[in-house]
Amino acid sequence: MVKPLHEIPVTALKGVGAALAEKLAKIHIHNLQDLLFHLPLRYQDRTRITPIASIHSEGDYVIQGSVVASDVLMGKRRSLLCRISDGTGSIGLRFYHFSSAQKNSLKPGTEVRCFGEPRRGASGLEIYHPEYRVIKPDDDLDVEETLTPVYPATEGLTQQRIRSLCELALEQLNHPDALQEWLPESVRWKYQLGSLVEAVEFLHSPPPDVSVELLSEGRHPAQIRLAFEELLAHNLSMQKLRSLIRTVKSYEMPPKQTLTRDFRSQLPFSLTGAQEKVLAEISQDIMQPDPMLRLVQGDVGSGKTVVAALAALQAVENGYQAAVMAPTEILAEQHEKNFKSWLKPLGISVGYLSGKTKGKKRQQVLEEIVQGDAAVVVGTHALFQEEVQFKKLGLAIIDEQHRFGVHQRMALRKKGELNGGQPHQLIMTATPIPRTLAMSAYADLDCSVIDELPPGRTPVNTVVIGDDRREQVMKRLRSACLEGRQAYWVCTLIEESEVLQCQAAEVTAEQLREALPELSIGLVHGRMKAAEKLEVMDAFKSGHMHLLVATTVIEVGVDVPNASLMIIENPERLGLAQLHQLRGRVGRGSIASHCLLMYHAPLSQQSRERLQVMRDSSDGFVIAEKDLELRGPGEVLGTRQTGLAQFKVADLERDAILLDQVRDAGQVVLKEAPESAEPLILRWLGHAEKYANV
Numbered sequence: 116m117v118k119p120l121h122e123i124p125v126t127a128l129k130g131v132g133a134a135l136a137e138k139l140a141k142i143h144i145h146n147l148q149d150l151l152f153h154l155p156l157r158y159q160d161r162t163r164i165t166p167i168a169s170i171h172s173e174g175d176y177v178i179q180g181s182v183v184a185s186d187v188l189m190g191k192r193r194s195l196l197c198r199i200s201d202g203t204g205s206i207g208l209r210f211y212h213f214s215s216a217q218k219n220s221l222k223p224g225t226e227v228r229c230f231g232e233p234r235r236g237a238s239g240l241e242i243y244h245p246e247y248r249v250i251k252p253d254d255d256l257d258v259e260e261t262l263t264p265v266y267p268a269t270e271g272l273t274q275q276r277i278r279s280l281c282e283l284a285l286e287q288l289n290h291p292d293a294l295q296e297w298l299p300e301s302v303r304w305k306y307q308l309g310s311l312v313e314a315v316e317f318l319h320s321p322p323p324d325v326s327v328e329l330l331s332e333g334r335h336p337a338q339i340r341l342a343f344e345e346l347l348a349h350n351l352s353m354q355k356l357r358s359l360i361r362t363v364k365s366y367e368m369p370p371k372q373t374l375t376r377d378f379r380s381q382l383p384f385s386l387t388g389a390q391e392k393v394l395a396e397i398s399q400d401i402m403q404p405d406p407m408l409r410l411v412q413g414d415v416g417s418g419k420t421v422v423a424a425l426a427a428l429q430a431v432e433n434g435y436q437a438a439v440m441a442p443t444e445i446l447a448e449q450h451e452k453n454f455k456s457w458l459k460p461l462g463i464s465v466g467y468l469s470g471k472t473k474g475k476k477r478q479q480v481l482e483e484i485v486q487g488d489a490a491v492v493v494g495t496h497a498l499f500q501e502e503v504q505f506k507k508l509g510l511a512i513i514d515e516q517h518r519f520g521v522h523q524r525m526a527l528r529k530k531g532e533l534n535g536g537q538p539h540q541l542i543m544t545a546t547p548i549p550r551t552l553a554m555s556a557y558a559d560l561d562c563s564v565i566d567e568l569p570p571g572r573t574p575v576n577t578v579v580i581g582d583d584r585r586e587q588v589m590k591r592l593r594s595a596c597l598e599g600r601q602a603y604w605v606c607t608l609i610e611e612s613e614v615l616q617c618q619a620a621e622v623t624a625e626q627l628r629e630a631l632p633e634l635s636i637g638l639v640h641g642r643m644k645a646a647e648k649l650e651v652m653d654a655f656k657s658g659h660m661h662l663l664v665a666t667t668v669i670e671v672g673v674d675v676p677n678a679s680l681m682i683i684e685n686p687e688r689l690g691l692a693q694l695h696q697l698r699g700r701v702g703r704g705s706i707a708s709h710c711l712l713m714y715h716a717p718l719s720q721q722s723r724e725r726l727q728v729m730r731d732s733s734d735g736f737v738i739a740e741k742d743l744e745l746r747g748p749g750e751v752l753g754t755r756q757t758g759l760a761q762f763k764v765a766d767l768e769r770d771a772i773l774l775d776q777v778r779d780a781g782q783v784v785l786k787e788a789p790e791s792a793e794p795l796i797l798r799w800l801g802h803a804e805k806y807a808n809v
């Protein structure tokens with residue numbers, strides 16, 4: 116075999132047929148290179164026989180001795196207990212499942228070698244169900260020369276089998292092209308990275324004197340060598356994606372200070388420093404012919420909408436259209452109202468399109484969009500449907516879309532293409548993305564952060580309280596509302612079912628109306644008609660309603676400054692980011708606000724910690740980092756939805772400290788050894804890289 120290992124299928128190995136190949140495919144092993152990158156989870160030390168007397172710490176040991184006693188015990192559960200002695204001490208081997216043949220083979224006087232983890236048991240040190248073999252007088256058994264790897268496995272695939280397959284793959288490394296070194300010398304030198312082949316060989320069979328601890332923490336230089344290269348490959352793939360996108364031109368829309376100036380002069384407030392800073396970045400981007408790809412992160416209430424409006428106006432004053440897309444109907448409608456009230460006075464027409472815009476109305480809006488009569492178009496995902504054609508779309512703004520990943524953004528960009536050009540793209544998210552994730556999942560975007568809230572906000576006082584105190588909570592709610600405050604009551608459900616969640620909200624609203632007849636109580640949920648929802652929201656917004664019972668549909672964007680109390684039922688069911696979003700609905704005015712997290716006991720340790728984070732912090736970035744720590748990147752971003760890369764070797768949390776170096780190294784590779792980029796991407800991303808060709 117002289118091909119590179121990623122081109123040699125596992126079936127080329129002796130003894131690997133279709134059935135075994137299928138099992139290997141389950142753990143993402145298709146070729147010999149996959150086998151080599153299938154790194155052990157941990158290692159066992161079978162390189163020496165340990166005298167029984169010197170077993171002091173926890174762990175696995177190889178022990179050899181002769182059986183001194185062998186008894187079947189009839190305690191709570193029948194068991195076979197063999198006591199073996201090696202002259203330094205003795206230890207028990209306990210079997211709960213045993214055959215009579217097994218029992219007979221372990222008679223006193225028999226010499227055995229066994230492997231397992233000793234624990235304190237009824238008879239002193241015991242190993243439960245050890246691996247063992249009986250040693251005959253003329254046997255000459257060697258110990259292992261290297262640590263024994265324990266691999267991630269799957270049903271029907273034994274450790275022994277994977278080990279021998281990996282050994283076969285390792286034998287192929289003798290060939291110089293098998294696993295070519297693609298890291299330029301300068302990068303390896305600068306970051307003190309060894310050779311790839313050596314790292315791989317080492318990790319599959321580490322010598323006995325290596326630190327098992329370092330290995331188990333994933334901090335051994337050989338592990339870092341591989342993780343570094345994998346992260347670098349991802350970085351290079353993102354850069355490639357970026358430059359591909361940049362081959363398509365966009366439109367130059369310099370600030371004209373006509374509409375934008377008029378708009379600013381009618382605003383009842385001036386922008387915060389952070390808003391100005393981010394706006395300047397956007398303004399600078401969209402006057403260039405290269406398409407902007409910018410992510411704006413700003414905590415709830417930081418004032419992203421105004422920034423979006425000013426960016427849209429810069430497009431409009433250059434004769435282009437701007438589209439504003441929101442993820443939910445309620446939020447889209449709210450944007451529509453805001454944009455209409457802001458832009459109508461400037462003589463700019465705002466179109467609105469959602470999935471619920473039907474019939475004549477729809478035809479009319481589509482016509483306005485294609486004719487360019489609607490200079491700004493607000494809507495839901497519906498805006499990206501085939502039938503929606505813009506006359507001259509210069510800027511696409513996507514609000515609150517942290518759940519979108521590379522693939523989806525690619526699709527949106529394509530949608531926005533017209534006349535060989537591509538609109539600039541602005542993505543706004545209120546869910547701060549932990550820095551480590553941002554650098555990998557969003558490496559194809561430039562980032563801006565609105566890191567300041569408008570003045571005059573009072574922090575929300577958050578209380579974690581059990582639902583056995585519901586009565587007390589209702590009393591408090593009643594008196595707050597009678598004092599003229601407004602409140603939200605948010606219902607959550609474990610089930611992903613919108614129907615059930617809406618039913619729960621209906622029932623709760625009924626109960627609250629009964630218990631608190633003196634309050635005016637409204638209900639809003641995702642299954643109501645758009646017009647109904649709007650009516651309820653309007654009543655709440657105008658202060659005609661004390662209490663709004665809602666499902667999590669109010670999560671994003673809803674803005675009612677007089678609302679100062681929020682009760683969230685079963686907050687333990689929600690992610691931290693979502694809770695933070697919900698809580699951001701209060702604390703928007705100058706009155707002191709409260710958020711009651713009313714959990715249902717008992718809470719798991721993790722839930723307790725998460726609610727505590729909510730109580731102790733109001734900083735979206737802190738909460739996001741904590742969320743990442745507690746739940747891991749896949750959960751936080753929703754790996755499947757985001758297209759966030761799955762790593763073979765790297766671990767974003769563990770290897771976060773490498774990211775800065777990886778970034779630098781990416782630049783160096785492109786400058787000094789651009790021919791290495793493609794093979795590196797291919798090696799680590801293989802087929803996953805398809806999207807780069809969109």
Ligand code: ADP
Pocket residue numbers: 384385386387390413414415416417418419420421545569570672674
């Ligand atoms: P988010 O970033 O969560 O989308 P919004 O854009 O909805 O926040 O803004 C929240 C509220 O703050 C709105 O009522 C908005 O009018 C107001 N606001 C935005 N910027 C400022 C500012 N610079 N000064 C005072 N209020 C502001």
Ligand code: MG
Pocket residue numbers: 419420514671672
């Ligand atoms: Mg918003």
